[in-house]
Amino acid sequence: MKILVTAKRVPDPESTIKVNSSGDGIEEAGIKWVVNPFDEIAIEEALRVKEAQGDAEVVVVSIGPSEAQEQLRTGLAMGADRAILVTGENLDTSAVAKILVKIVEKESPDIVITGKQAIDDDSNEVGQMTAQLLGWPQATFISELKIADDKSSAECTREVDGGMETISVPLPALITADLRLNEPRYASLPGIMKARKKPLEQIEAASLGVDTTPKIVIKSMAPPPAREAGRIVESVDELVTALQSEAKVL
Amino acid sequence: MSNVLVYAEHAHGSVPKAVSVALAAGKKLAGLSGGQTILAVVGSGIDEVAKAAAGLGADKVVTIDNAAAEHALADISVEALKAAAAATDAKTIVFAATSKGKDIAPRLAAALDASIASDITGINDDGTLQRPMWAGNVFATVELSAETKVVSVRTTAFDPAEGGGEAPVEALSVELAAPANAAKFVSLEETKSDRPVLTEAERIVSGGRGLKSAEQFAEILNPLCDALGAALGASRAVVDAGFVPNDLQIGQTGKVVAPTLYFAIGISGAIQHLAGMKDSKVICAINKDEEAPIFSVSDFGLVADLFQAVPELTEKIKAAA
């Protein structure tokens, strides 16, 4: 069994994000870059499938700047077997999905696991787009994955608006990881040492023969409208009065 | 001139308010392109839904009634919507940014080689769109360059379209067959609650890790919810801890809400949580830490131990009613 899993390089979720002075991107000074949190969960799940299946290979893929090697090394240190970095700039979700399709066609995995959402663009698109382009079934926002004994399908529980939905997808399939799928492991020191020697292949996006012209163009960026801080009330009584006569919401 | 197709998702025979919000955005887009706004109802046994949809304020309703589309799974829904877009000459397809919308919209965009913008919060007169990024730290103005466009609409960003009248309903005859490798529905475990739906509620009481345990979460917050007729919400921390079901999570990666009154109780106010509730009209926070970031977005903050303050508040609200 082969599992392909994606890892995007994004700012640490704890970092303070501000629009830069030219309004076309974010202030990058001082930002720590990490594996997208949902992708850490995706990697963890791939490793658990591998551990349960015995003979499985986990390939971790990132698309972006050459610095994304760091995030791939993190994936390798967690336990992935090898990594592929597709380098390119100014790639929107549609371009990323098309690139992923090329890699999937080359690797023929049984399962592709992406995160539900990249916490930088907050698009929540790449997994679904990739599944469609491949003609594969999808199970998005999953919190539980069970591979059938005969490995021909997977039962996936999805976090949906009204509760939990379970669907079954024949393999190969694409799934997207939600927060409650698992608790990702930390890379161990031996894991980090080993990761340095694991194969990391680099491919230029331009060499894949896909049209990566952006379909969504960011014209400008601005900070959100500021919300004025109100005031601190001294007691429950004051709070009730304020809600009644000031805010008029009680 | 090109038409706008709005996906009318539905459950239990009715259409959620989120669709009226998507319809409002759809109408605005149709106004810019000079076309009509058409609701698409897809499913199995959908006469009742189609009737409800006809009163929501669209120019027209089209239906695709097919057993294969019963559970609105993404692969088959995309086939149906592709057909509906072709039949109605729609170049823009609009979804509500709900779990169904987010599941299907990107897949449809890929199928149509369309441009897509997810979770939009604004439509400018020049056709550019606004959408939040980085947990709402940034609002981007974006342009969709492909001829066919797919958008999903943040459910708090527009006032719902005004309903009324009765739009004509046209049943499309479309051959729909699930592909051999289609996903199959197994089961749905619905969260049962007598409280208002989170994304439609006028009042929300939301709790965080400060509540300490599932028992205390329920014991402290349920009476306040009852007194206010409010929906119950939660931070990620308590959903992860299993205090409440996942569909109560509010934030960047949960639900986005904007009620008239939002109570944040024992919630620190991480940026990921603020991303889901910052647009509420009146925000009230109760937290024992005066430095908690939640106070920076609160209209009224009470620095107190919630285990004392919330029961007292509940009694006083009951008395005031």
Ligand SMILES: Cc1cc2nc3c(=O)[nH]c(=O)nc-3n(C[C@H](O)[C@H](O)[C@H](O)COP(=O)(O)OP(=O)(O)OC[C@H]3O[C@@H](n4cnc5c(N)ncnc54)[C@H](O)[C@@H]3O)c2cc1C
């Ligand atoms: C990728 C990613 C996505 C995320 N998505 C979301 C999301 O969608 N929604 C979300 O909410 N979070 C999300 N988070 C998590 C977020 O970063 C915070 O960890 C989370 O919101 C914290 O929850 P909390 O405020 O309940 O807990 P804490 O931060 O632990 O805060 C508990 C608060 O309770 C107060 N308190 C404790 N005891 C009392 C008492 N007796 N009386 C009064 N106050 C008390 C404390 O002072 C503290 O402020 C996400 C994180 C990541 C990395």
Ligand SMILES: Nc1ncnc2c1ncn2[C@@H]1O[C@H](COP(=O)(O)O)[C@@H](O)[C@H]1O
């Ligand atoms: N540049 C990228 N490199 C690797 N994976 C990506 C990239 N962009 C998106 N993904 C994957 O797709 C998921 C959804 O991303 P998005 O649609 O951008 O929110 C992410 O969680 C990643 O797993």
